[in-house]
Amino acid sequence: MGALKRLRPSTPFLLLLPAIVVLAAVVVVPLLLSFYSSFTPFRLTQPASLFNFVGFRNYGRILTDVEFWTAFGRTVLLLTVALNAEMLLGLGLAMLVEKATAGQRLLRTIMMFPMMFSPILVGFQFKFMFNDNIGLINNALQSLGLTDQAIPWLIDGTLAFWAIVVAEVWSSTSIFAILILAGLLAMPKEPIEAARVDGCTPWQTFRYVTWPFVMPFAYIAMTIRSLDVARAYDIVKIMTDGGPAKRTELLWTLISRTAYADARMGLANAMAYFAIFLSILFTVYFFRKLAAARTQIGAEW
Amino acid sequence: MATVSLQKLVKRYGALEIVHGIDLEVADREFIALVGPSGCGKSTTLRMIAGLEPISGGNLKIGGRIVNDLPPRARNISMVFQSYALYPHMTVRENMGFSLKIAGMKSEEIAPRVEEAARTLDLTHLLDRRPSQLSGGQRQRVAMGRAIVRNPDVFLFDEPLSNLDAKLRTQLRTEIKKLHAKVQSTVIYVTHDQVEAMTLADRIVIMRDGHIEQVGTPEEVFQRPASKFVAGFIGSPPMNLKDAEIADGRVVFVNGDSLPLPRRFADRVTAGRKVTFGLRPDDLYPAGHGIHSGQEADVHKADLRVSITEPLGNETLVFSEHGGAEWVGRMLNPRRLRAGETLPFCFDLSQAHLFDRETGRTLRG
Ligand SMILES: Nc1ncnc2c1ncn2[C@@H]1O[C@H](COP(=O)(O)OP(=O)(O)OP(=O)(O)O)[C@@H](O)[C@H]1O
Ligand SMILES: [Mg+2]
Numbered sequence: 001m002g003a004l005k006r007l008r009p010s011t012p013f014l015l016l017l018p019a020i021v022v023l024a025a026v027v028v029v030p031l032l033l034s035f036y037s038s039f040t041p042f043r044l045t046q047p048a049s050l051f052n053f054v055g056f057r058n059y060g061r062i063l064t065d066v067e068f069w070t071a072f073g074r075t076v077l078l079l080t081v082a083l084n085a086e087m088l089l090g091l092g093l094a095m096l097v098e099k100a101t102a103g104q105r106l107l108r109t110i111m112m113f114p115m116m117f118s119p120i121l122v123g124f125q126f127k128f129m130f131n132d133n134i135g136l137i138n139n140a141l142q143s144l145g146l147t148d149q150a151i152p153w154l155i156d157g158t159l160a161f162w163a164i165v166v167a168e169v170w171s172s173t174s175i176f177a178i179l180i181l182a183g184l185l186a187m188p189k190e191p192i193e194a195a196r197v198d199g200c201t202p203w204q205t206f207r208y209v210t211w212p213f214v215m216p217f218a219y220i221a222m223t224i225r226s227l228d229v230a231r232a233y234d235i236v237k238i239m240t241d242g243g244p245a246k247r248t249e250l251l252w253t254l255i256s257r258t259a260y261a262d263a264r265m266g267l268a269n270a271m272a273y274f275a276i277f278l279s280i281l282f283t284v285y286f287f288r289k290l291a292a293a294r295t296q297i298g299a300e301w
Numbered sequence: 302m303a304t305v306s307l308q309k310l311v312k313r314y315g316a317l318e319i320v321h322g323i324d325l326e327v328a329d330r331e332f333i334a335l336v337g338p339s340g341c342g343k344s345t346t347l348r349m350i351a352g353l354e355p356i357s358g359g360n361l362k363i364g365g366r367i368v369n370d371l372p373p374r375a376r377n378i379s380m381v382f383q384s385y386a387l388y389p390h391m392t393v394r395e396n397m398g399f400s401l402k403i404a405g406m407k408s409e410e411i412a413p414r415v416e417e418a419a420r421t422l423d424l425t426h427l428l429d430r431r432p433s434q435l436s437g438g439q440r441q442r443v444a445m446g447r448a449i450v451r452n453p454d455v456f457l458f459d460e461p462l463s464n465l466d467a468k469l470r471t472q473l474r475t476e477i478k479k480l481h482a483k484v485q486s487t488v489i490y491v492t493h494d495q496v497e498a499m500t501l502a503d504r505i506v507i508m509r510d511g512h513i514e515q516v517g518t519p520e521e522v523f524q525r526p527a528s529k530f531v532a533g534f535i536g537s538p539p540m541n542l543k544d545a546e547i548a549d550g551r552v553v554f555v556n557g558d559s560l561p562l563p564r565r566f567a568d569r570v571t572a573g574r575k576v577t578f579g580l581r582p583d584d585l586y587p588a589g590h591g592i593h594s595g596q597e598a599d600v601h602k603a604d605l606r607v608s609i610t611e612p613l614g615n616e617t618l619v620f621s622e623h624g625g626a627e628w629v630g631r632m633l634n635p636r637r638l639r640a641g642e643t644l645p646f647c648f649d650l651s652q653a654h655l656f657d658r659e660t661g662r663t664l665r666g
Pocket of ligand 2: 343344
């Protein structure tokens with residue numbers, strides 16, 4: 001009797017069991033399986049290869065793979081450029097909108113538009129705009145008489161990289177703008193006046209008073225962005241698909257190509273875990289910064 | 302250290318005029334208190350002096366120089382805000398040294414000045430805390446410290462004590478007074494607390510609806526109020542102000558009761574003049590429980606019925622009926638009174654005031 005009672009799981013556990021089963025089936029099992037497969041030479045075309053455990057061979061190969069490191073470096077460059085541009089533009093936008101005396105509500109709504117587009121659509125939209133023959137941008141440049149050539153935006157490797165940066169910045173600046181605007185609106189106005197009386201120029205007021213206050217909000221945006229940067233995959237996939245000649249290959253396009261085109265799932269999974277690990281490091285880093293900035297302004301949230 | 306002069310200073314928000322051309326000369330090292338009811342434009346005036354609000358008309362001079370269009374940083378002023386406005390991300394030390402740092406001073410020069418100010422304000426042990434870790438009174442002192450490290454020409458205070466409890470307020474009031482004696486700067490101090498104004502200021506400016514009603518020393522505004530408004534605003538409890546009419550040497554109240562016309566107004570009013578009669582509670586007391594300041598002949602005696610009393614310990618406020626209205630008197634060396642009791646009262650008419658009922662101005666001339 002007593003033994004039976006001990007076997008019987010507690011009620012909360014029983015009640016949570018369905019959720020646990022579903023989560024395990026759709027998240028935990030695939031996660032473990034893919035993690036395991038990164039230690040095998042698994043190919044989609046040869047299911048049996050899944051059972052051939054090769055230890056760290058995939059990871060070893062990645063470390064010496066020039067193509068991987070090129071894509072890796074380019075991804076880091078893209079993120080550095082894009083995130084910084086997004087933060088600066090978002091800050092600028094937020095400060096302009098905060099100054100607006102009329103129609104602020106409308107401006108705030110308009111500012112959020114890019115967030116409503118799926119990244120696929122952003123990709124198509126910019127692919128059209130940067131098209132060398134029929135694109136809006138070349139058309140505009142030519143009509144304004146700034147150039148008489150068709151600039152090969154998506155064909156030249158360097159230009160294509162910047163075209164992607166522009167698309168990425170367009171689609172994600174609003175996250176920074178919204179969060180920083182929230183910070184500006186929550187900010188008490190008296191310290192700014194005190195700073196003016198204390199002798200600050202407008203720039204010093206921003207530098208020493210406004211910025212320290214909105215910084216945590218910028219870090220929140222950074223943290224969110226460091227979790228969802230992989231969204232950029234859709235944009236790149238549509239605009240250039242890593243081309244021309246792999247000149248805009250990023251980690252995400254490389255991984256999907258390795259997994260599906262080359263069918264080397266094991267290797268692709270190893271790359272993906274490597275990338276995820278780095279992404280987690282970034283997130284932790286920004287989270288730390290956020291916590292520090294929060295205690296600094298004595299925030300109560 | 303500088304003079305401040307306001308010449309026909311005007312503030313408009315759009316078509317709405319808030320401050321209507323006020324004139325004021327503040328002498329070097331003078332402590333000026335700006336008082337008035339809520340919404341009369343005290344903060345607006347102060348903020349125009351600070352440069353935080355653009356001036357819509359007239360001139361503002363600091364140290365003889367017109368500063369209308371100069372930004373706050375070019376005016377060499379310090380301001381203590383009602384909400385303290387400390388920088389939340391800086392320690393007390395950084396808060397206090399911030400203006401010096403902005404002015405380009407080296408940290409070796411800043412440190413001793415901050416420490417000196419901290420000693421004056423008893424903040425030394427708090428220097429490394431952040432504002433969020435301080436009590437209201439401590440924050441207030443930091444705000445004051447931030448203002449004094451700079452040796453500004455002019456100090457501006459906007460109701461610095463109004464967020465504090467009564468005890469702390471009294472204590473910090475004394476500290477502000479000591480501080481002024483020590484730093485010897487020109488101070489303009491906004492408050493709606495007349496006790497603060499009376500105790501601190503060299504001169505008091507009483508504002509009402511964007512106008513200046515009277516400027517004078519605490520004694521002047523208390524003893525010789527220029528208008529009914531000032532008479533009612535300064536002094537606690539407020540002066541008894543009752544509408545009356547002059548009739549052959551007497552002041553006749555609405556219900557027909559009367560008092561003799563105070564002698565010093567004898568040749569200032571004629572019969573039939575509609576006036577407001579004013580008498581401070583100190584000058585209306587149960588016989589034997591007060592002091593008259595003029596001659597015995599000016600004291601009028603009458604029996605009044607006590608309606609309620611408010612014992613304060615050292616004195617009792619006595620409310621009683623006269624002339625169809627309620628008057629408040631002050632009873633020194635109080636004894637216990639019963640409601641409904643009738644007592645002989647003294648009206649010290651040498652201290653009475655008469656105001657024109659229409660304009661509210663004093664008839665003293
Ligand atoms: N931005 C503004 N736009 C329009 N009117 C304003 C503005 N700021 C202040 N006012 C008006 O100006 C008048 C004076 O305001 P002010 O803040 O100077 O009053 P105050 O004497 O300091 O009152 P308090 O004792 O309550 O602080 C008020 O009637 C207020 O409504
Ligand atoms: Mg005010």
